[in-house]
Amino acid sequence: MQFKHPEILYALFLLLIPIIVHLFQLRKFQKESFTNVAFLKKVTLQTRKSSQIKKWVTLLTRMLLLACVIVAFAQPFTSKNNTFNTTPETVIYLDNSFSMEAKGENGELLKRTVQELIENLDPNDPISLVTNTEVYKNTTLKSIQNDLLQLEYAPNQLPYDAALLKSSKLFSTTANLYRNLIFISDFQAKDKAFSIDKDSFYTIHPIQLKPVNTFNISIDSLSISASTGSNTTLQVYLKSNGSSEQYVPISLFDGEKLLAKTTVNIKDQAETEFTLTEKHISKGKIVIEDTSLQFDNTLYFNIAEPTEINVLTIQENASSNYLERLFASDEFELTTTNLNKLNYSIIEKQQFIILNELETIPSSLSNSLTAFMKKGGYVVMIPNSTSEVSNYNTLLGFYGLQIQNAVTTEKRVTRINYSHPIYKNVFEKQESNFQYPKVNTFFPTISASGSSALSFEDAKPFLIINQQLAFFTAALNTENSNFTEYDLIVPTFYNLARQSLQKPKLYYTIGTENSFDIPINLEQDGVLSLENESTNMIPMQQYFNDKVTITTTDLPEIADVYKVKNKETTVSEVSYNYNRQESNLVYQDLSLLTGVVVGNSVADIFETIKSDTKINALWKWFVIFALAFIIIEMLILKYFK
Structure with a gap:
């Protein structure tokens, strides 16, 4: 029991007054003589005993009466929490990720939750609300009700710790506030589980919403499994949360045009193929029919038209037949030119330049190549066995590479860095026994910043790649090496050239960092934009030699095929899809959490909060007790003889 005015309890010391009054005998008895003295003495004794009992009973009732009056004025009350004289402050985190699209007993989890918030919140009470995409601070339900009713699903959910931190920052720093954080989510199983730190600053009330059915089929990914001069084969991968087999229709479109359709039998995973004769698809999409989550039933993609990469080979006396x-x-x-006939103006129009066994690199060419690489161009340096080391080190030094004088000894290229980007998806397995290319003369490295894609048997580098520069430590002519006779040369040079111009992939994932190149010459202050039927945005971009590198992360927000436009001209297409992690309807068990009560609905949690903060006033009971003691005293005085 607590008191609103505990200082009034000091008045209980007034209880000493009736005690003092009753302890002092203020009334004196006068003796009278009668004939039957013995009888009168007996009557006197009985009268005095009755008076003594009556006195103490009266004393007790008066003390209880006075005590009840004093306690009543102190206004006693009871409460589950020490919330008296505090103002409630409520912050709500509402998970609006795609998994909240699942159906509960009364409809979609998110839509039903919004309705329950509207039903249980006072329209004028101050609240703060945060979602994965929006923040409403120090507002009221009346102000944001329309926004809640129109709340859209978000492609990515905030990590649980980030959502807690973002929500807690909405609390004010004012003293005497009773803070409640209502955390509403389905609590999907994530890499990092939901956990609660013991924090007296606010009280967390988790609400876990559960769908009635966790069955869901999604389009997981898409890839090109084979490509020939006449056909392209698309491989579609599907996933299912169901335990039983299902037949799922799947369709392939280019815009509104149906290109192919089939049916897939799926239990846990399945895949199917589409073989196309089209070399270019501008608005491709794969569509399945599934009644559960809808966002993962469509996957957008596009197959871009082949883009030429400008390759320049600069040489002196070396043969370039293998490069051709x-x-x-x-x-x-491909453009091939001799060093003494080089037109320096064509360098800025290239994406990929090969220095093919030059004896020396003129300072003018070195300066041009340095500027070329700073603007995003790629250079491959192949030395001659008689190249001047100091001359080469001038250019190599900008990228942390230094070589020593050539060493004439046979070396075999035995080590392939399979994890290097230029060999990604090249090999089905790591080869441990094959014929190794060899060299007769090579340049040892003093320092080698970057990574070795190919190495000799003693781990010394044969091919070093650092940013936009690739350097072979040995000449590739047939007199010095047989590397050009091995199939390994094809993916090596092909992927080195391809990385100089990152053409758009089949599709990108919203919420991750994506980067691709658009080969174009822009006017001064020109920019590229991404557009679809409802959105027009300018992404982050950087202009290089004859190309623009576009980088996106959280934008765009809607999955679709977007046009890359230069003013009114469409120069390319790029596709974006939602992250498929929300398709996995597996949930965390919150019963393992300690110190919190997990609710199943908004109404239950608000009832719990009201119960925790409810104040039961007791002063009326003490007034009733005081009146009862007055009545008891009156009855004692009147009827107690």
């Missing part, structure tokens, strides 16, 4: 064969496809525009 490597870059003979339509993907590359």
Whole structure:
């Protein structure tokens, strides 16, 4: 029991007054003589005993009466928490991720939760509310009700610790506040589980919303499994949360045009193929029919038209036959020139430059190549066995590379860095027994910043790659090496050239960092934009030699195929899809949490909060007791003889 005015309890010392009054005998008895003295003495004794009992009973009732009056004025009350003289402050985190689209007993989890918030919150009470995409601070339900009713699903959910931190920052620092954080989510199983730190600053009330059915089928991913001159084969991968087999129709569109349709039998995982004759698909999408979550029933993609990469080979006396064969496809525009006939103005129009066994690199060429690489261009340096070391080190030094004089000894290229980006998806397995290319003369390295893609048997580098510079430590002519006779040369040079121009992939994932190149010459202050039917945005971009590198993370927010436009001209397309992690309807068991009460609905939690903060006033009972003691005293005085 607590008191609103505990200082009034000092008045209980007044109880000493009736005690003092009753202890002093203020009335004196006068003796009278009668004939039957013995009888009168007996009557006198009985009268005095009755008077003594009556006196103490009266004393007790008066003390209890006075005590009840004093306690009543102190206004006693009871409460589960020490919340008296405090103002409630409520912050609500509402998870609006795609998994909240699942159906509960009364409809979609998110939509039903919004309705319960509207039903249980006072329209004028101050609240703060945060979602994965929006923040409403120090507002009222009346002000944000329309926004809540129109709340859209978000492609990514905040990590639980980030959501707690973001929500807690909405609390004010004012003293005497009773703070409640209502955390509403389905609590999907994530890499980092939901946990609560013991914090007296606010009280957390988790509400776990559960769907009635966790069955869901989603399009997981898409890839090109094979590509020939006439056909392209698309591999579609599906996932299911169900335990039984299902037949799922799946369709392939280009815009509104249906290209193919099939049915897939799926239990846990499944895959299917579409073979296309089209080489270019601008608005592709894969669609399945599933009644559960809807966001993962469509996957957008596009197959871009082949983009030529400008390759420049600068040489003196070396043969370039193998380079001409490597870059003979339509993907590359190869230009070969002798050093003494080099037109420096064409360097800025290239994406990929090969220095093919130059004896020395003129300072003018070195300066041009340095500027070229700073603007995003890629350079491959292949030395001659008689190249001047100090001359080469001038250019190599900008990228942390230094070489020593050539060493004439046979070396075999035996180590492949399979994890290096240029060999990603090249090998089905790591080869441990194959014919190794060899060199007769090589340049040892003093320092080698960057990574070795290929190495000799003694782990010394054969091919070093650092940012935009790739350096072979040995000449590749047939007199010094047989590397050009091995198939390994094809993916090496092909992927080195391809990374100089990152063409858009089939699709990108919203919420992750994505980067791709658009080959274009922009006017001064020109920018590229991403557009679809409802959105027009300018992404982060950087202009290099004959290309623009576009980088996106959280934008765009809507999955679709977007046009990359230069003013009114469409120069390319790029596709974005939602992250599929929300498709996995597996949930965390919150019963393992200690110190909190987990609710199943908004109404239950608000009832709990009201119960915790409810104040039961007791002063009326003490007034009733005081009146009762007055009546008891009156009855004692009147009827107690």
